[in-house]
Amino acid sequence: MKKLLFALLAFQVISCTGEKKEPSVASSHSSTETLALNLDEGKGIVNYSDSPHVALKSIDIGDCRWTEGFWADKWKIAEETMVPHMGEILKGDIGHAYNNFKIAAGLKEGEHKGFWWHDGDFYKWMEASTYIYAVNKDEKIAEELDEIISVIAQAQLENGYLSTPIIIRDDIEPFSNRRYHELYNSGHLMTAACIHNRVTGKTNFLDIAIKNADYLYNLFSPKPEHLKRFGFNQTQIMGLVELYRTTKDKRYLELAEQFINMRGTYKIEDDETTKGYPIGDMVQERVPLREETEAVGHAVLALYYYAGAADVYAETGEKALIDALDRLWENVTHKKMYVTGAVGQTHYGRSSRLDKIEEGFIDEYMMPNLTAYNETCANICNSMFNYRMLSLSGDPKHGDIMELVLHNSGLSGISLEGTHYYYSNPLRKIDGALDYEKMNVEFPERQPYLECFCCPPNLVRTIAKSPSWAYSKSQNGIAVNLYGGNELNTELLDGSPLKLRQQSNYPWDGAVKITINECKGDAFDLLLRIPQWAKGTTIKVNGEAVENVTPGQFAKINRKWSAGDVIEMDMPMETKFIEGHPRIEEVRNQVALKRGPVVYCIESADLPKGTDITDVYLSSDLKFSPSYKPDFLGGVTTLDGDILIRNDKTNGMYSVVEQPKFTTYSTHLIPYYAWSNRGQGEMSVFLPIIWNRQ
Numbered sequence: 001m002k003k004l005l006f007a008l009l010a011f012q013v014i015s016c017t018g019e020k021k022e023p024s025v026a027s028s029h030s031s032t033e034t035l036a037l038n039l040d041e042g043k044g045i046v047n048y049s050d051s052p053h054v055a056l057k058s059i060d061i062g063d064c065r066w067t068e069g070f071w072a073d074k075w076k077i078a079e080e081t082m083v084p085h086m087g088e089i090l091k092g093d094i095g096h097a098y099n100n101f102k103i104a105a106g107l108k109e110g111e112h113k114g115f116w117w118h119d120g121d122f123y124k125w126m127e128a129s130t131y132i133y134a135v136n137k138d139e140k141i142a143e144e145l146d147e148i149i150s151v152i153a154q155a156q157l158e159n160g161y162l163s164t165p166i167i168i169r170d171d172i173e174p175f176s177n178r179r180y181h182e183l184y185n186s187g188h189l190m191t192a193a194c195i196h197n198r199v200t201g202k203t204n205f206l207d208i209a210i211k212n213a214d215y216l217y218n219l220f221s222p223k224p225e226h227l228k229r230f231g232f233n234q235t236q237i238m239g240l241v242e243l244y245r246t247t248k249d250k251r252y253l254e255l256a257e258q259f260i261n262m263r264g265t266y267k268i269e270d271d272e273t274t275k276g277y278p279i280g281d282m283v284q285e286r287v288p289l290r291e292e293t294e295a296v297g298h299a300v301l302a303l304y305y306y307a308g309a310a311d312v313y314a315e316t317g318e319k320a321l322i323d324a325l326d327r328l329w330e331n332v333t334h335k336k337m338y339v340t341g342a343v344g345q346t347h348y349g350r351s352s353r354l355d356k357i358e359e360g361f362i363d364e365y366m367m368p369n370l371t372a373y374n375e376t377c378a379n380i381c382n383s384m385f386n387y388r389m390l391s392l393s394g395d396p397k398h399g400d401i402m403e404l405v406l407h408n409s410g411l412s413g414i415s416l417e418g419t420h421y422y423y424s425n426p427l428r429k430i431d432g433a434l435d436y437e438k439m440n441v442e443f444p445e446r447q448p449y450l451e452c453f454c455c456p457p458n459l460v461r462t463i464a465k466s467p468s469w470a471y472s473k474s475q476n477g478i479a480v481n482l483y484g485g486n487e488l489n490t491e492l493l494d495g496s497p498l499k500l501r502q503q504s505n506y507p508w509d510g511a512v513k514i515t516i517n518e519c520k521g522d523a524f525d526l527l528l529r530i531p532q533w534a535k536g537t538t539i540k541v542n543g544e545a546v547e548n549v550t551p552g553q554f555a556k557i558n559r560k561w562s563a564g565d566v567i568e569m570d571m572p573m574e575t576k577f578i579e580g581h582p583r584i585e586e587v588r589n590q591v592a593l594k595r596g597p598v599v600y601c602i603e604s605a606d607l608p609k610g611t612d613i614t615d616v617y618l619s620s621d622l623k624f625s626p627s628y629k630p631d632f633l634g635g636v637t638t639l640d641g642d643i644l645i646r647n648d649k650t651n652g653m654y655s656v657v658e659q660p661k662f663t664t665y666s667t668h669l670i671p672y673y674a675w676s677n678r679g680q681g682e683m684s685v686f687l688p689i690i691w692n693r694q
């Protein structure tokens with residue numbers, strides 16, 4: 001009965017516009033006809049194979065696998081613990097995500113549990129599981145996914161609608177309020193289904209996504225007045241473009257672009273579809289994207305939106321769109337991003353145009369450490385946006401941000417063993433400074449489950465797909481985006497085979513050795529990303545030095561390669577003090593320590609008992625030396641050296657100060673991502689520094 005009601009509702013929505021549209025023939029046949037065309041084509045993490053405005057194209061999922069070192073270790077934890085453990089949670093009664101689909105399908109009694117976007121988070125876990133399967137080919141994973149997909153298919157309404165909280169509840173109509181996140185759920189459905197199709201060749205999941213996308217097209221393409229402010233938490237733009245790439249059905253690209261075009265074209269005031277959630281800059285609807293000059297609002301919403309717009313640009317090549325994305329990238333990266341690559345400075349605040357903001361961007365250079373919000377999802381979205389910008393432009397500065405997030409504010413979202421999660425990722429923790437009882441997503445330590453479960457599967461799917469980010473295909477060659485021990489077995493864009501092996505203990509060591517195992521006889525390019533921080537990097541090919549190696553650029557080596565050729569790259573891993581822009585008041589006269597891409601912090605566990613983190617100082621003449629400790633915190637390089645601990649305490653709001661007294665203490669700093677794995681304590685990335693004026 002409920003299903004029939006929804007079908008009628010969708011029909012009414014369409015017909016009241018006076019432009020009732022029947023699903024096109026192409027659409028109703030798309031799941032069979034177009035797939036036959038598609039299955040042998042691109043299987044990239046983002047399928048750029050036919051995208052006309054892309055400089056670097058994705059390698060196929062499964063072409064690269066981590067074999068040794070840092071990312072191999074993390075990926076193994078993802079395979080053995082993160083993904084299966086999360087599956088147990090989400091399929092069980094605590095996570096309840098699978099239960100929701102079973103209830104919606106009529107296979108189980110019960111109520112919906114979890115937030116409106118819980119379906120989307122379940123799809124993210126399915127996507128993660130698919131990436132693991134792409135590498136290990138464990139058929140149990142494929143079978144489990146098939147079983148889940150059959151339940152999802154039964155939960156989907158006849159007309160294609162699919163969002164379990166609304167299907168299960170009797171009191172809410174579909175698309176009556178944008179905070180119900182139906183488009184977010186659809187976006188993750190489409191992305192996960194496209195990835196599943198690429199990896200398995202099956203269409204069972206894809207058919208569900210197509211049916212849902214057709215429903216959305218019929219609903220939104222007539223541009224009904226009351227739906228124009230939807231497009232909330234816009235993962236559907238990425239999902240629709242990916243579905244277009246998979247099926248070649250242009251309606252999906254058209255709809256993706258429509259979600260950009262609709263935004264910011266109406267009066268900003270509360271209406272029936274927006275009640276219960278902040279409006280305006282909070283959801284990037286105050287200014288149309290092509291005119292926007294500042295990153296505003298909820299940081300996850302913003303960066304999903306930008307990433308989706310980058311996907312649309314890859315297909316349309318519209319200059320106004322890429323100009324806006326370049327502007328927004330500059331604004332995020334150089335005025336609103338933390339040293340860890342994290343974004344979204346505050347839990348609550350105002351935009352520069354005075355709209356209420358939650359979990360998002362605030363003023364330029366306003367970068368609190370203690371109260372930094374930095375949702376794990378926002379940080380991950382920053383790297384997703386940068387992967388797309390790297391692909392569009394071929395500019396390795398975007399690869400630097402991907403690397404920064406991956407090694408710092410991404411990984412900090414999960415415990416070393418892979419079972420506990422942080423939602424927010426501040427740069428300082430002081431005991432007693434925050435009342436965690438009053439907060440819903442900030443915690444004194446990582447949690448085994450978060451009721452708002454968006455971040456954990458977002459991070460786990462990113463670790464699971466990280467090998468696919470490691471390389472891209474250039475016009476006539478291969479680009480190395482990320483460093484770490486791996487094997488690549490791919491084809492260049494001309495179809496010629498390329499096999500190579502990368503050996504490295506990166507990020508602890510800057511030495512990278514790449515051995516060509518198989519390649520074509522004609523000359524081609526090997527592009528090596530030289531991070532901006534890697535001054536003094538040297539490259540040798542078969543022992544001969546390569547000229548023109550410039551930080552912040554790809555080193556392009558064009559030659560005829562042959563099996564057995566060896567490229568040796570050495571990035572000097574110096575420990576550096578990092579200071580903030582003079583306008584970041586929160587870090588005036590403080591520094592962070594960074595070695596290669598890894599940002600460090602100091603934690604209570606490495607201080608004398610009872611030491612306040614705010615009493616820790618650095619001195620410019622006290623040096624730190626790196627020390628690799630294979631059995632500490634999963635294998636990390638610590639920075640060992642002396643710090644200063646201030647002994648005289650003041651508690652007044654303002655106090656007269658004379659020469660403070662310090663004690664020298666030998667300890668180590670640890671990588672920021674590994675903090676809070678040794679019980680509760682205090683932590684700080686930025687520390688005040690006493691400069692020796694010699």
Ligand SMILES: [Zn+2]
Binds near residue numbers: 453454456
């Ligand atoms: Zn999240």
